[in-house]
Ligand SMILES: Nc1ncnc2c1ncn2[C@@H]1O[C@H](COP(=O)(O)OP(=O)(O)OP(=O)(O)O)[C@@H](O)[C@H]1O
C-alpha cells in the first residue's frame with residue numbers, strides 16, 4: 001500500500017516536472033518565435049519563407065508551424081502579409097525562397113487542388129447559378145462522390161451551420177451571414193485537414209459577426225479541423241484563438257496564447273496593437289527594480305542588463321487612482337470619456353499623457369495620484385518600435401482613426 005502510494009506520488013511528481021518542462025519549452029519557443037503549439041504536432045510549417053512583389057519585400061525570414069487541430073489566428077495591420085501567408089499555404093503563391101511542409105512532407109511546388117487545404121475568402125465566392133445544396137455538393141461531385149454520399153454530407157454540413165431547410169434556396173437571395181454559412185459548409189464538405197479563413201467575417205455587421213465568431217469556434221472544436229484564421233481585429237483574435245500570431249511588415253512579432261500576447265507583449269508594437277497601453281521609457285536598475293517617470297518601482301521582471309534602457313508597459317485598467325499624497329506619481333486629469341462600464345481618462349504626468357480606465361468619476365482639471373502594483377508593470381527590451389507608441393497626447397487623432405471603417409492602418 002505504502003509502496004503503491006509512494007510510487008503514485010513519484011509518478012505524479014515526475015509528471016508535474018515533465019509538465020513544467022514542457023511549459024517552459026513552450027514559453028521559450030514563444031519568446032523566440034516559431035511554433036504555435038508545441039503540444040500539437042505542426043500540420044503545416046513554413047520555413048525561411050521570403051516573398052517579394054515588384055521588388056518590394058512582403059515576407060522575410062518567415063518561420064511558422066501550425067499545430068494540428070488548433071485554432072490559430074494571423075493578426076496584424078493592413079498590408080502586413082496575412083493574405084500572402086495564406087496564399088502560400090494554399091498554393092496560390094510560390095515563395096521566392098523557403099519551403100512549405102504538410103505533415104512533415106515538402107509541398108512547396110504542389111498545386112492548390114492537390115493540397116488538403118481549403119480556403120474561405122472574405123467575399124464568399126459562391127456559385128451564383130447554383131442553389132444552396134448544389135454549392136455545398138460542388139466539391140464532392142468534382143471528386144466523384146456518389147449522390148448518396150453527397151446527400152448525407154450536405155445534410156450534415158447544413159445542419160452544422162444551421163441552414164437545414166435552405167437546400168433549394170437561391171444563394172443570391174440569402175443574407176450576408178447566410179451566404180457565409182454556405183461558404184463554410186461548402187469548404188467543410190470537402191473534409192480538408194486545414195481550413196484557411198481570410199477575414200471571413202469582415203463583411204458582417206457587429207452583432208452577426210459576434211454570433212458567427214461563436215459558431216465558427218464551435219465548428220472548429222466539433223470537427224477538429226485546423227483553422228488558420230486571418231483578421232486585423234484584435235478582439236476577434238483574442239476571443240477565438242488557441243494561438244495568435246502577431247505580424248507587422250512581413251515579419252512575425254510574437255506568437256502566443258491570447259493571455260500571453262496580452263499580458264506579456266514582446267515589444268511596443270504588440271503592446272500597442274493588442275488593447276490600450278501606456279508605454280514609457282525606463283531603465284532597469286536591477287532585477288525587480290525599474291525606473292521611469294523619475295521614480296523607482298518594484299516590478300516582477302528580471303534578467304535584464306544592469307541599467308538597461310527598456311520600454312515599460314502599463315495597461316490603463318491596471319492603474320489605481322489615489323489621493324495626491326506626494327508619495328505616488330502625480331498628474332492632472334485632462335480629458336474624461338464615459339465608456340459605459342468605466343471612465344477613460346487622460347492624465348498628464350510631467351508632460352506624458354497616460355490613459356487610465358476607472359469606475360470612479362474624476363473631473364477634468366483634478367489633481368490625482370497614480371498607483372501601480374509591481375505585477376502590473378511589464379518591462380520589455382527596446383526594439384525598433386520604441387518611442388513610436390504609447391503616449392496618449394494625440395489621443396483625439398487616434399479616436400478619429402479608430403472610428404474609420406475597418407481595414408485602415410493601425411495607428
Ligand atoms: N499579387 C501581388 N502583386 C503585387 N503586390 C502584392 C500582391 N499581393 C500582395 N501584394 C502586396 O503585398 C503586401 C501584403 O499584402 P497582403 O494582401 O498579404 O496583406 P494583408 O495583411 O492581407 O492586408 P489586408 O489586411 O489589407 O488584407 C501589400 O503591400 C500588397 O500590396
Ligand SMILES: [Mg+2]
Nearest residue numbers: 082083084198
Ligand atoms: Mg488580406
